[in-house]
Amino acid sequence: MPTQDQIREALRAVIDPELRRDIVELGMVRSIDAHANGVVDVTVSLTTPGCPIRSHFQTGVANAVRALDGVSGVNVSFDVLSDQEKGALQQKLGRGGGLPTGALAQVANVICVGSGKGGVGKSSVTANLAAALTAEGKRVGVLDADVWGYSQPRMFGLGAQRPKVSEQRKIVPPEAHDGIKVMSIGFFMEEDAAVVWRGPMLHKALTQFLEDVDWGELDYLLVDLPPGTGDVSMTLAQLLPQARFLIVTTPQPVAQRVARRSAEMAHKVRLEIAGIVENMSGFVTPAGERYAIFGEGGGQLLADELDVPLLGTVPLTMALREQADVGTPLVFADPDDPAAQAIRQTARGVIALTPVELPVMASSTPAAPPEVKPVGMSLPMA
Numbered sequence: 001m002p003t004q005d006q007i008r009e010a011l012r013a014v015i016d017p018e019l020r021r022d023i024v025e026l027g028m029v030r031s032i033d034a035h036a037n038g039v040v041d042v043t044v045s046l047t048t049p050g051c052p053i054r055s056h057f058q059t060g061v062a063n064a065v066r067a068l069d070g071v072s073g074v075n076v077s078f079d080v081l082s083d084q085e086k087g088a089l090q091q092k093l094g095r096g097g098g099l100p101t102g103a104l105a106q107v108a109n110v111i112c113v114g115s116g117k118g119g120v121g122k123s124s125v126t127a128n129l130a131a132a133l134t135a136e137g138k139r140v141g142v143l144d145a146d147v148w149g150y151s152q153p154r155m156f157g158l159g160a161q162r163p164k165v166s167e168q169r170k171i172v173p174p175e176a177h178d179g180i181k182v183m184s185i186g187f188f189m190e191e192d193a194a195v196v197w198r199g200p201m202l203h204k205a206l207t208q209f210l211e212d213v214d215w216g217e218l219d220y221l222l223v224d225l226p227p228g229t230g231d232v233s234m235t236l237a238q239l240l241p242q243a244r245f246l247i248v249t250t251p252q253p254v255a256q257r258v259a260r261r262s263a264e265m266a267h268k269v270r271l272e273i274a275g276i277v278e279n280m281s282g283f284v285t286p287a288g289e290r291y292a293i294f295g296e297g298g299g300q301l302l303a304d305e306l307d308v309p310l311l312g313t314v315p316l317t318m319a320l321r322e323q324a325d326v327g328t329p330l331v332f333a334d335p336d337d338p339a340a341q342a343i344r345q346t347a348r349g350v351i352a353l354t355p356v357e358l359p360v361m362a363s364s365t366p367a368a369p370p371e372v373k374p375v376g377m378s379l380p381m382a
């Protein structure tokens with residue numbers, strides 16, 4: 001077995017791409033435990049819980065240590081540098097070597113929910129997954145990135161809400177049931193007004209949603225994408241290199257082919273695909289008879305093809321649609337409905353796949369609500 005020092009030396013090959021130094025020099029290797037059976041546990045301390053380059057470290061550390069003779073396996077885990085350690089690191093980096101900050105600094109996981117085609121239930125799955133993650137005790141935000149066909153305000157019953165601006169000049173997202181923070185272009189539009197932005201305007205609006213919104217501490221930020229693989233998805237992929245992709249598809253083999261395109265897009269922009277959710281998979285009559293209205297098996301096929309997990313199969317139920325229309329996600333309204341149960345299972349799968357948690361801050365006594373004033377339209381206008 002290699003010694004601690006040898007392992008530490010090998011870890012010098014892992015470079016923090018933002019700070020451009022190796023993780024040993026940066027003091028980010030918290031612990032190394034080499035077990036007699038050849039398994040090595042390494043804990044890496046990140047600068048922020050939402051550290052965008054976590055998967056880079058995960059792979060880098062595993063590869064560096066696995067290359068040593070006698071190592072049979074590597075477990076990489078993460079924690080976060082204390083304020084004091086961060087201060088010391090900041091000092092070492094000197095001026096100009098700033099640590100990443102920004103509105104998403106306290107967001108542990110970003111998950112984009114997308115599909116190749118429209119109407120497969122992305123928005124319904126997003127809203128209900130947010131509810132299910134909340135029910136599991138997670139802090140959750142939802143960003144409605146479907147600027148042309150926004151639907152999250154309605155799904156959360158926030159249609160009449162207008163965001164406010166905090167003293168720090170940040171946009172405060174309206175909160176739905178159980179504290180889910182929601183941001184949507186819909187909050188800034190007259191009812192049913194059409195959004196015609198493209199290109200730079202779109203880029204600017206999405207950037208503002210990520211940078212100027214006071215998301216605070218979140219375990220999950222779910223992003224409801226518009227259908228297809230267009231401008232919005234590309235822009236977000238650029239802005240959120242740490243995001244993972246959840247693909248929603250229906251059971252039809254045709255839909256699966258279309259969904260594959262969004263998978264190709266995710267690969268192209270190097271977003272990791274977290275898994276597949278098959279929606280509208282069958283309808284069960286009150287008498288218990290099951291009809292495969294949209295066919296069968298497309299979700300599993302796609303999951304196999306992409307070698308990612310099928311995280312849920314959500315049946316068609318009337319209640320899912322009805323609850324979306326009245327503004328309470330079904331998972332809150334009727335957690336035992338079969339569709340709600342399927343999404344709760346999906347949420348548990350998502351949690352298992354995204355083990356990075358925000359540390360419970362010492363100051364976790366709820367902060368006083370920020371002083372806020374109503375905001376008019378502060379999003380980009382030409």
Ligand SMILES: Nc1ncnc2c1ncn2[C@@H]1O[C@H](COP(=O)(O)OP(=O)(O)OP(=O)(O)O)[C@@H](O)[C@H]1O
Nearest residue numbers: 118119120121122123124227280315316317320321
């Ligand atoms: N499992 C389900 N059971 C019943 N109705 C569903 C189910 N999933 C979605 N729906 C309904 O199907 C319609 C489309 O769903 P939704 O808006 O979530 O899809 P989407 O993929 O976000 O669509 P778009 O591409 O337009 O954004 C909605 O009316 C929704 O209530």
Ligand SMILES: [Mg+2]
Nearest residue numbers: 122123146151
């Ligand atoms: Mg939608």
